[in-house]
Amino acid sequence: AQSVTQLDSQVPVFEEAPVELRCNYSSSVSVYLFWYVQYPNQGLQLLLKYLSGSTLVKGINGFEAEFNKSQTSFHLRKPSVHISDTAEYFCAVAGGGADGLTFGKGTHLIIQP
């Protein structure tokens, strides 16, 4: 069984400041890792994913994430946030033969002007 922990339910950040959203996972098998974003009243949109290879993954809208196997983490970062980045961010894992994604509880990113 897999699980995903997003410790921060809310992260307030000033505009143009850097941000890191934390994600830790637990799995007994190799996993694939994803970050999705949900803007208000919209569905989940893929930001980036890690399947294999380079541990630093770049995604859309200037986001990137680093896979750290020893720390079982996949933290999401952006060097400079904008008001438009205000959204809910979900970390998810797939693996172990399961079809479905296992999601974390989500982190609400709040950008303050």
Next chain:
Amino acid sequence: EPEVTQTPSHQVTQMGQEVILRCVPISNHLYFYWYRQILGQKVEFLVSFYNNEISEKSEIFDDQFSVERPDGSNFTLKIRSTKLEDSAMYFCASSKGGEALQETQYFGPGTRLLVL
């Protein structure tokens, strides 16, 4: 850009009634999924569907739930006799197939179901 669509966006129903949530996956996708998100909780996997049959289902997907692909475009989730605890946002998703786990799942905007 092709996208997954869902109807209705909101549904209010009485406890015990049947509801059907509809989804139109992206046209060349082969895997289809339903997830739900109870308010304030995680997005949870319900079921996956491939080659006209259920591929995998979670513990949540009990006999009250069923899925169907009635034609070449729609993918539906039916809840036979709704309970209060079925109130949630229901997301449909689809992916291309092949190495399903590696393929990106594209999500629809969701249907918010409220059971009274």
